[in-house]
Amino acid sequence: MPQEPVTVWERPERGARGPAPERSRAQITAAAIELADAEGLAAVSMRQVAVKLATGPASLYRYLADRDELFDLMADAVAAEVDLTAPLTGDPVEDLLVLALQSKEVHLRHPWLLDIPTEPLRLGPNGLDYLERALRALAPAPLSEQSKLETIGLLNALVTQFARAELHAQRSPTERQKAQATYLIKAAAEGRHPLVAQALAGQTASNADSRPQSHFAPLVRRVLVGLTS
């Protein structure tokens, strides 16, 4: 027998009998995203989401199997913020770059995305559209299927990496981060890590320009050119 449907995406939103649900997955997702945008992913507990919807925690389990599925819904919801309608140029590098830039914007808008535990194949309908688009952009490149997927994965890794760095730069540091920074400086000044000290100096010097110039686009371009040649 073929195992009942299991992902949120396949499981029907409501049954055919009984009273109409008073809420919807979309509403719950929206409430969760609002919470996460305002107070971080840690604030997205079943209880707090329930409070926001004026119900009890147990009720949410009529809509979701568990908290992880809520993450699925949240991630896929914001994936829809990427525009996939613009025409492709035919240049894999430029077309992928457009995608990556947008994806990075989404991450900056929803920093909690970086806190969602990485699951293999966490991909909803919108994520699927995104992937299809990336593969379309990559179609002209003479790569194996596996290499294409690896390239897209690498691109996503770059997106999250730079999103993290930019968020880190623009947010005021926590106590922990200040402590870590002073430790690093002190340790580097000890003399046994001269190159780290030098890199640190260069880093703070470039910050003194107060130009948070990100090298994202040029770096992505270089990497993609190297991979799709």
Add this chain to the structure above:
Amino acid sequence: MPQEPVTVWERPERGARGPAPERSRAQITAAAIELADAEGLAAVSMRQVAVKLATGPASLYRYLADRDELFDLMADAVAAEVDLTAPLTGDPVEDLLVLALQSKEVHLRHPWLLDIPTEPLRLGPNGLDYLERALRALAPAPLSEQSKLETIGLLNALVTQFARAELHAQRSPTERQKAQATYLIKAAAEGRHPLVAQALAGQTASNADSRPQSHFAPLVRRVLVGLTS
């Protein structure tokens, strides 16, 4: 006044007064790593670690400020498994590749590393040595300090990405993963994502060769050549 020491690395392991501690950070770290290796990072709760050390949870807080510091210790402990003593060749690409390969091995040996929440500057003494080594490898390359750090960051992103993929391939899939996979297949077969379907087919075909050949080394080389030229 200069704020009391705050990172685990600066805070002295024991005070000058009072009885000698019955345990050490190293012991606690070892117990936590054993737990994590065997049952995953989720099993590393203060209580379970305490049980493993035949003590109470509250006692651990004489050694650590919080659970996150335990992660610091764990990550830095396994960072020591990378060999940094071999002589450098002088070729940044090859020298960094050696580092990356080792780092990936560490991740395969300790999969829970991928579950530790990414914090900016989570870097202990061993992590610092690793960073210094990477900068040494990169010294011959004509790059700005910032670009060097970005390159190393990208390298680490590649390491985690491939480690994740390889672990995913070699572990038997969870219920969730099976469900996600069947959803993906079904959705791709629907016709609106032809390229995803094609990529999926190519993926399962290459798996049929049962050769889990990783493209890690060649891909890292290509990326690094592109970035350090």
Add this chain to the structure above:
DNA sequence: TAATACTGCGATCAGCGTTCGCACTATTAG
């Protein structure tokens, strides 16, 4: 009209990270 399948949700469970306060002990100061 009866059976059925669904909904909302209060009560509750087990587990979590962390804090408090107390008994105890080694070191230091007088």
Add this chain to the structure above:
DNA sequence: CTAATAGTGCGAACGCTGATCGCAGTATTA
């Protein structure tokens, strides 16, 4: 030698978490 001090071990507890169970109420089907 004694008293003050700072450190240690840890039982008990607090507030929070994700999740389950069972029951009352409701819309659909037979």
